[in-house]
Amino acid sequence: MAKNLNKLRVAWFSPLNLDNAKILNGSTAAYFTDQILPIIKEDLTLDLYSDQSGQYLGSKVKNYLSCFDEHRKDPYDVIFYQYEDSKAANFVRLHLGLIPGVTLFHDLLIKEEMPPPLTFSVWPEVVELFNKKTKELPNPYPQPDRGPFAYREVSLSPISLFSSQRLCSEARRLIQNGIGAHSNWSLPKMMPIALPASLSASLKSLNESDQKCNQSGNKVIAFVGSPAIEYRSHKILEAISNLNNISLHWLVDTSEKEEAQNLLNEYNFKNAKLVTDRSPLNWSEVVSKADIALHTLFSVYGTPGPYLPISFSHGVPTIVTNFAEGEYLPQDLVFKITPGDKEAVNLRETISQILLLPDSDLALIKNSLKTYAEENFNPEIIACELKRVFIESAPYLKEIWVRWNEMENSAESKILVRNYDHFDKEVIGPIFRELGWDPSVSLKGNLL
Amino acid sequence: MANILVLGVKIPFTKGGAETLVATLVKEIKARGHDADTVELPLSFGAKEHILGQAALWRTLDLNAFGGKEVDLVIATKFPSYYASFPKKSIWLVHQHRAAYDLYGTRFSDLSDDPRDESLRRLITDGDRKVLAEASYVSGISKNVVERINRYNDVKGDVLYPPLPLGSQYRSEEQQDYILSVGRICSIKRVDLIIKSLPMIHNFVKLKIVGTPDEPGVMEYYKNEIDKHHLWDRVEFLGRVSDEDLISLYANSLAVYYAPFDEDYGYVTLEAFASKKPVITANDSGGVLEFVQHEKNGLVLDPTSDAIGHGVNRLIEDKQFASKLGEEGYRFIQSSGLLEHGWDQVIEKLLSPLKA
Numbered sequence: 091m092a093k094n095l096n097k098l099r100v101a102w103f104s105p106l107n108l109d110n111a112k113i114l115n116g117s118t119a120a121y122f123t124d125q126i127l128p129i130i131k132e133d134l135t136l137d138l139y140s141d142q143s144g145q146y147l148g149s150k151v152k153n154y155l156s157c158f159d160e161h162r163k164d165p166y167d168v169i170f171y172q173y174e175d176s177k178a179a180n181f182v183r184l185h186l187g188l189i190p191g192v193t194l195f196h197d198l199l200i201k202e203e204m205p206p207p208l209t210f211s212v213w214p215e216v217v218e219l220f221n222k223k224t225k226e227l228p229n230p231y232p233q234p235d236r237g238p239f240a241y242r243e244v245s246l247s248p249i250s251l252f253s254s255q256r257l258c259s260e261a262r263r264l265i266q267n268g269i270g271a272h273s274n275w276s277l278p279k280m281m282p283i284a285l286p287a288s289l290s291a292s293l294k295s296l297n298e299s300d301q302k303c304n305q306s307g308n309k310v311i312a313f314v315g316s317p318a319i320e321y322r323s324h325k326i327l328e329a330i331s332n333l334n335n336i337s338l339h340w341l342v343d344t345s346e347k348e349e350a351q352n353l354l355n356e357y358n359f360k361n362a363k364l365v366t367d368r369s370p371l372n373w374s375e376v377v378s379k380a381d382i383a384l385h386t387l388f389s390v391y392g393t394p395g396p397y398l399p400i401s402f403s404h405g406v407p408t409i410v411t412n413f414a415e416g417e418y419l420p421q422d423l424v425f426k427i428t429p430g431d432k433e434a435v436n437l438r439e440t441i442s443q444i445l446l447l448p449d450s451d452l453a454l455i456k457n458s459l460k461t462y463a464e465e466n467f468n469p470e471i472i473a474c475e476l477k478r479v480f481i482e483s484a485p486y487l488k489e490i491w492v493r494w495n496e497m498e499n500s501a502e503s504k505i506l507v508r509n510y511d512h513f514d515k516e517v518i519g520p521i522f523r524e525l526g527w528d529p530s531v532s533l534k535g536n537l538l
Numbered sequence: 539m540a541n542i543l544v545l546g547v548k549i550p551f552t553k554g555g556a557e558t559l560v561a562t563l564v565k566e567i568k569a570r571g572h573d574a575d576t577v578e579l580p581l582s583f584g585a586k587e588h589i590l591g592q593a594a595l596w597r598t599l600d601l602n603a604f605g606g607k608e609v610d611l612v613i614a615t616k617f618p619s620y621y622a623s624f625p626k627k628s629i630w631l632v633h634q635h636r637a638a639y640d641l642y643g644t645r646f647s648d649l650s651d652d653p654r655d656e657s658l659r660r661l662i663t664d665g666d667r668k669v670l671a672e673a674s675y676v677s678g679i680s681k682n683v684v685e686r687i688n689r690y691n692d693v694k695g696d697v698l699y700p701p702l703p704l705g706s707q708y709r710s711e712e713q714q715d716y717i718l719s720v721g722r723i724c725s726i727k728r729v730d731l732i733i734k735s736l737p738m739i740h741n742f743v744k745l746k747i748v749g750t751p752d753e754p755g756v757m758e759y760y761k762n763e764i765d766k767h768h769l770w771d772r773v774e775f776l777g778r779v780s781d782e783d784l785i786s787l788y789a790n791s792l793a794v795y796y797a798p799f800d801e802d803y804g805y806v807t808l809e810a811f812a813s814k815k816p817v818i819t820a821n822d823s824g825g826v827l828e829f830v831q832h833e834k835n836g837l838v839l840d841p842t843s844d845a846i847g848h849g850v851n852r853l854i855e856d857k858q859f860a861s862k863l864g865e866e867g868y869r870f871i872q873s874s875g876l877l878e879h880g881w882d883q884v885i886e887k888l889l890s891p892l893k894a
Contacts, residue, residue: 143689153689155642158660184643187651210650227652501653502661505587513591521594525665 098167098480099135101157102127103185105178108144108151113369116343118196118253118285118395119172119179121370125286129473134480137166141181154181161189165491167484168192173243175392186246187213190269190490192483193247194283197392198240198257213242219497220269227501241265244280248273248490249483251283251476254393255418258282275486283476286469287399307335308361309445312380312406314341314373314397317349320389322411322433327357329437336441338362339376370396377401382444383408386437388429390414403463405456407444409437423462540610540892541573543601545619548578552752553778554722555805556616556632559679562703563613563630563888566881572889577601581618586648587658589635593618593665613888614673621669626891629670630698630884631678631687633802638662639690640800646726667691674891680803680825698887701880702805702871704781708812710864711789713857716744717818717850718791720784720806723760724753727798728820728841733760735847737767740854745773745795746787788813793853793860797841800824808876811835811867816860818849835867 104123107113114120127136128147138146139154152160161169169191171182186193218224244250244261248270252258262280270279311330315321323340330336338359342350344366354362365376373396377383383401385394388411398415401408402423410416412426419426425440427433447455506527509518522528544567546560560576567574577599581592601609601624614620616632637647638659649655670676670687676695678684687693702708721727732745751757757775764773779787788794794810797820807829810817817836819826832838837852839845853860871877 155639155659155663155690158656159664180643184651188656210648210652210655212650212652216651216653227654497653498657502657505590505654505658505661508585508587509591509594512585512588513595517598518591518594521597522590524597525594525668527590527594527661527665 097133097135098484099137099164100480101137101139101161101166101169101191103139103154103157103169103171103182103191105172105174105176105182106138106140106142106144106146106151108142108146109148111142111144113367113371114176114178116368117174117176117178119174119176119182119194121396122172122194122196122253122285125288125469126473126476129469130477133477139185154185157185158188168480168487170194170480171247172196183243186243187211187216190246190248190494191487192249192251192479193243194251194253195240195244195257195261196253196285196395198244198252198261211242213246216497217245217267217269220493221267221272244268248279248487249277249479250280251479252280253283253285254415255282256415257393269490270486273486273489277479277482277486281479283479284466284472285396285399286472287396287403287463287467288469308337309335309382310337310339310380311382311384311441312339312341312373312377312401313384313386314368314376315385315387316342316346317353320387320391322386322388322429323350323353324357325429325434325437326384326386327353327359328434329441331357331359333438333441336361339365339380341365341368341373341376343368370400373397374400374404377406378404380404380406382406382441385410385416386427387411387415388413399463399467402459403467405460405463407447407452407455408459409440409444420462423458539572540889541607542567542575542889543609543612544574544576545596545612545614545622546576546578547581547616547619549581549752552722552750554752555803558703558805559630559632559700560615562700563615563884566885567889570885573607577612579619587654589618590658590661590665593621593662596621597623597669611889611892617666620673621665623669623672625674626894627673628675628888628891629673629677629695630888631676631683631695633683634666634686634690635662640686641726644799646799663690667693674894675888677887681828682800682825683802696887698884699874699876699880700803700805701876701884702808702812704785704809706812706877707781708785708809709789710814710868711786713792713860714790715742715854716746716791717793717795718746718748718787718810718815719795720748720787720809721796721798721804723747723749723751724756729795730760730763731797731820731841731843731846732795732818732850733763733769733773734767735843735850736769736772738844738847739850741772743772743792743850743854746776746791747774748776748779748784748787750778784809785813788815791815792857793818793836793850793864795819795846795850796826797823797839797846798826799841801826808871808874811864811871812877814861814864814868816853816863816867818846818853820846829870833863835863835870837863 105114105117105120107120107124138151139157140151141154144151169189171191171193173179173182174196212227215227244265245268317323347364347366350364383406385398387394393415409425412428427436544560544564564574564576596618601612611626612624613628615630617635620629637649641647649659670691670693677698678695679700681697684695684697719729793816795818796806801824803825807817807826817830819830819838820841821838822841830836837849839849
């Protein structure tokens, strides 16, 4: 296909919900791609990279390790990564250290699917070398991976985006010395970008949910989260076990269903429906029929992910924990619960209060949530924002890559020279040249 | 009659499936009236960048004639033997330098995001692409291997499963209370998973391990695990054994444990089936999964000691179930063409460049 000279050429790295494949539950990156890529793809010349084989939106997905060659032959304008706390994104983590690019972080503190350390990684020294703070990489290659993982990932990303305000603030505070740190670039090197929630689908379900609530005698409380303590399911059950005419619709991972059922039994709460496969799509379905949405994560790790924007877009009154991500939400938008001794009592009172609100107040809440969602989570707007980041990043990335290539070429020369030192140069020299392994070709810098 | 050289890669003091494959291939080619011999070069894993020089050395070899005989065809097998240059070159790929491909970024690869490592990885993949593409015929020993070259090097090939080296000599006898593990002893074969699962397996069950270590420190690690869990009388390292002893060990085992990470092929699976034994493997064991089906002819489990332990107990507690799985494996191997007669098709394909 002919290259469109007016379009940016972008390499898009993400776990993907491949065509005709099962949805990657728990992958915020795949969800983000699903929401944004169909909007943005017409404006860009895109290559999709993943460690999965298959098709996405009818296009062949390329293996992530082939990006390097493709970029060398025909450089991309932007390489875009998404990184998250999921095994599915492990290949992204690997490639971040191979070519710098624009990275969207959905997680900063990685714990759920702790990836194995990158054995022999020397990333702090690579950053130092890139920033011309040192002239040598350690030799031989002795260094294990060091420090919290996201230090490495953010350090190697000249432009970092965060799908959470809180993560962005923390990264700005904690990680100040990356490969973009010393440039005079005018665009911020760390900035938030929201997770999208499709409004048209939500508006449709909003009307349906009104009807369904009226048909059912019970009020529906929707909750997404694991039975693990940080999601506060035990507090929720304690809070609602004494309330009448309440149904709990609980979205859990399939693997957690048994544990969730045990917890329900422990609190003798009968009126619950467990919905498995914790995907944004399923949450949209569950929350669209709910009177209250619960996002009670109480943890220094993780974020509510796309589930919270989806609840907002459906206009469902939402209760959050006043901690971490919850602290960043407007006070008059959501109901906030402080974790601790009185958590269950406060939760019960808040639920009762919402359920007793007159229709006029509920309409106001729904309206403000909808407005907030329109302003913050509209996929069209987010796609435009992302495209603007790409356009503004492209010249900056070119600068970064010039320096990066110097470093790579110097590394390559070093490897080839070591072979010439070890083997008979007269014997292997012609073969190296035939195979294109020629130090005289690649020797463009002498950083190492 | 043609003169054919089979190119093998020798890692001195170790023996695995690749060495068996080369020896058996030469024997089977000769049995069909051709003259065949092996050419082997050692491969050392010292400084990792020297892998390039070692690959280049294959390309310096003049393989055209020996002892007055002109060579008609070479058959390359394992990395870097396929770097040899010859007008008629068949490749029956055992595996590439996997650290640069599917193992990249795992604990089984010594390549990292160091710019020197990335350059090395790129040079290897560039070189592989060139030398694989120049071959007259390309095949691999499993779907897994062929999919890798297609995926990473954009080279297509046929799948030619290696028939069993000992053909139909395998047999089945009365089950004894041991699990058998066969193969090189190295971290990627993950024998440690079953060693660590032994404390939860019924204590009358033993583990017999056939094979020699080919990785520094791996035996010390295993022995530490054995000490830690007080398993001295439950784990037996048998080292390298004769063919007859191996057949007997298979014949009397309760089941065969074979759960390497993303294996290329693995004779062990098919040897177990030929001995009517179920295979306990892992859901990330690669080529093994081309044959083992969960609860049909083996158990496909999570690669954790916990899952392996429970799986083994299941077979011990229901020996009829274990036998049923073994019988199903045997039916599969009988119908697969992977006993001796399977060689006809393999050799016909590998020798196809001679007809051109």
